[in-house]
Amino acid sequence: MKLLIVAGPPSAGKTALIRQVVKKLHHKMKIAFLKIDVVKAFEDLELRKEFNIVARKFYSGDLCPDHAGVMIMGDAVEWAEEKSADLFIVESAGLCLRCSPYVNQGLGIVILSSISGIHAPEKMGAMVSLADIVVVTKIDLVSQAEREVLIQKIREVHPGVTIMETNALQGTSLHKLYQLIENSAEIEQETLVLKGNPPLGTCTICMGKKEVGWKHHFGVIQKLDGQLAEYLYRGE
């Protein structure tokens, strides 16, 4: 089974792009789809209705959606295998920019809208810098010069990444993406590992303690001036 993980902020065009991928490939491969979201999602219903593919969603509720994504990924891959899918597409909630949902196998795609702002590629951190492919959407809304300025910014954040530009509603210029998906390697469930570093673990703020000021907290604490406490793992 091949794996495609699609990340990107809300309203960037993740679902529109996935729709084009499913439309193009569902005659050739059996596709399973999972949407991870927090409050409400309709993508699974829409894709199932339109293309009659296996689709489901997962609500993370009180849990961080990226955290939830990592937790359920193992089961989800098993579920897709059970449904004998050839291609498993996972759409992330695309909310927090701390983490990225990509794993060491399959393809990780980030969707960036042309109108998301010139600093978006830098601000989105791992979601962009660990992606295999960047798809820039809504290109009909901006000038060619502005598109090229955004692409230059992406290249400066992630040199060598494959970049594509599209109007995802029409599915313009996506031949190469379909090829890359079709030619991607099969995944091995036992050796799936997150590409990025997870965030620091639970602290009292994560637990819901509301007092203000570091003296009232333990776990990950930070003063206004100075470093995190020395004995804590700080991530990379």
Place this chain on the structure above:
Amino acid sequence: MIREMTILPGRDKSAAKENYDHITLSTGETISIVGPTGSGKTAFITDIELLAQQDTSTKRTVLINGKTPGDEIRNNPSLKPIVMITQNTKCFADLTTEEFLQIHARARGIEKEKIVDATIELANNFTGEKIKKENRVTVLSGGQTRSLLIADAILIGAAPVILLDEIENAGIFKQEVIKIIQNSGKIVIFVTHDPVIALLTSKRIIMENGAVKMILYRSEFEIRAAQNLLDLDHRVGVIRENLRAGKIITRELIASNFI
């Protein structure tokens, strides 16, 4: 180097095949695309800009010098032989004009130091209200944005193929633009509703229902008609600029401007 560009037929809005064999455009040629709104004019030049390979909504194919262009040319702006001035009169990038142009020059692989100043200077020939390099592109007016993007296309894009989508809009000095672009040895394509621009080009492509309906070549009579229209357009322009400057149109003003 680009010598010619070929556009092979795609499909119209009812999915019927377009009724032409191929359209070939050669260096130095100017072409206009005309037709009612919604007839597929912008889609036609967008196909050229994206170097369509049957992967756009029109299913057209674009060849360079008779050959399929490589992936690298399609995806790397610094190699792209085409600049397009779209109808956009808005920039979303939160950058100053100077930063915007600097990044675009980097994207296009241009290292000339003075390029930013030269581009702003050229843009200011097309617009009444001057652009300063510390202005943020997000707050430029529609006409200023248009002027900047045109100057950017000419100097920073600096490509052998230039596509212009309705440059007559947004109140810029279109004659200035046409003067600079024509006779530049480039392939120049205007999408236009403006009769002056349409008659200034040697070839006209007529669009209907998403497809090329026919291709016309300018007649001798049309060349003379174009000259008359240019004079007329110049007169309208003089009155417009006087009105813009708060002047009152008088018999004397008319007499001193139009002999």
